Amino acid sequence: MTGTEIFSLAGKRALVTGAGRGLGLAIALGMAKAGAALTLCARSETELEAAAGAIRAAGGQADTLACDITDTQAFEAAITARPAYDIFVNNAGTNRPKPLSAVSEEDYDAVMGLNLRAAIFAARAVTMRMAAAGVAGSVINVSSQMGHVGAANRTLYCASKWALEGFTKALAVELGPQRIRVNTICPTFIETPLTRPFFEDETFREQVLAKIKLGRIGQPDDVVGAAIFLASEASSLMTGSALMLDGGWTAD
Numbered sequence: 001m002t003g004t005e006i007f008s009l010a011g012k013r014a015l016v017t018g019a020g021r022g023l024g025l026a027i028a029l030g031m032a033k034a035g036a037a038l039t040l041c042a043r044s045e046t047e048l049e050a051a052a053g054a055i056r057a058a059g060g061q062a063d064t065l066a067c068d069i070t071d072t073q074a075f076e077a078a079i080t081a082r083p084a085y086d087i088f089v090n091n092a093g094t095n096r097p098k099p100l101s102a103v104s105e106e107d108y109d110a111v112m113g114l115n116l117r118a119a120i121f122a123a124r125a126v127t128m129r130m131a132a133a134g135v136a137g138s139v140i141n142v143s144s145q146m147g148h149v150g151a152a153n154r155t156l157y158c159a160s161k162w163a164l165e166g167f168t169k170a171l172a173v174e175l176g177p178q179r180i181r182v183n184t185i186c187p188t189f190i191e192t193p194l195t196r197p198f199f200e201d202e203t204f205r206e207q208v209l210a211k212i213k214l215g216r217i218g219q220p221d222d223v224v225g226a227a228i229f230l231a232s233e234a235s236s237l238m239t240g241s242a243l244m245l246d247g248g249w250t251a252d
Contacts (some may be wrong), residue, residue: 006234010035014231016086017069017122018092022192023142026087026220027227032060034228036087041065069118082127087231088126090119091142093160095194097153108156115160116138127171127180136179140230141152141168143184145246165242170172172240181239183230188246190218213248 001018014031018024019040025047032038032055040048045066055062069075069092069251093115094108123139130137147161165184172182189195189208197206199217209215229235244250 007228007232008035009087009228009231012036012086012231013039013083014089015039015041015065015079015089015090015126016091017041018142019051020044022194023187023190023220023223024089024091025051026224027091028062029055030057030221030224030228031087031089031231032062034232036231037061039063039065039082041067042092043068046213047230069122070113070119072118075118075122079125079129082133084129084137085126086130086137088123088130088137089142089227089231090123090126090139092118092122093142095154095157096207097157097198099153100155103156111156115157116163116167119164123167123171123182123203127182128173128214130180131175131178137181138231138235139171139180139182140216140227141182141184143168143186143242145186145188145249146187147184148242148244148250159163166185168242169240176239181230181235183235183238183240184242185223185226185230186242186244186246187223188212188218188249190220190223192220211249212246213251216247218245218247 009031014036016024016028020042021029028038028040040051042048048064052062052064065078067075067078096111141164143164144161146158147165150158168182168184226245
């Protein structure tokens with residue numbers, strides 16, 4: 001393939017978790033435009049149906065999977081009942097920013113339970129189906145710049161994303177012989193429904209902008225091109241890598 005054809009996702013089936021809003025929704029819409037048939041997964045069936053309807057109205061293909069991925073057995077059962085996917089965007093995540101002195105065990109369970117435990121077992125379920133079907137698939141774990149640096153009030157989040165980075169490298173080694181690629185996307189602060197309230201604090205906003213060399217908060221669409229790249233043949237020799245979308249945050 002040459003030119004833009006190498007970025008085509010035509011004929012591919014893609015599953016995106018956390019697809020009802022924010023990054024997951026933007027990635028799902030972008031992949032649908034690139035030709036993939038989408039399965040949108042999240043807890044909110046109303047949001048999923050609205051997103052899938054928008055994809056279908058634009059001439060794309062989409063269905064939904066209303067599921068809480070922290071229920072690992074239910075998620076695995078749902079995946080086992082479906083044909084293998086070519087692309088998996090392991091995107092669902094959360095954050096509870098606070099100093100470690102204020103972190104509770106419930107905070108730990110919530111952040112690590114979704115960002116790490118659920119992500120690991122979701123990847124397990126999807127890649128087992130890929131391997132069984134002989135699919136040379138692409139797994140895209142949505143990590144963060146905080147998987148490469150530290151920051152005050154983000155001990156849990158950083159711990160979860162650093163762990164996800166290590167998991168990604170190990171799984172890439174494990175699944176390489178089966179031609180299943182595993183990479184991460186590492187965005188800086190992106191303005192989404194989850195993060196928008198944080199930016200109402202002007203001091204916090206200015207601190208963030210001071211670290212982003214390009215001088216602006218990221219938007220969900222800033223992540224779409226990278227996701228399509230990692231899902232497509234354009235990245236066919238890339239696995240076990242982290243794609244930084246941090247506006248230069250980690251450059252110094």
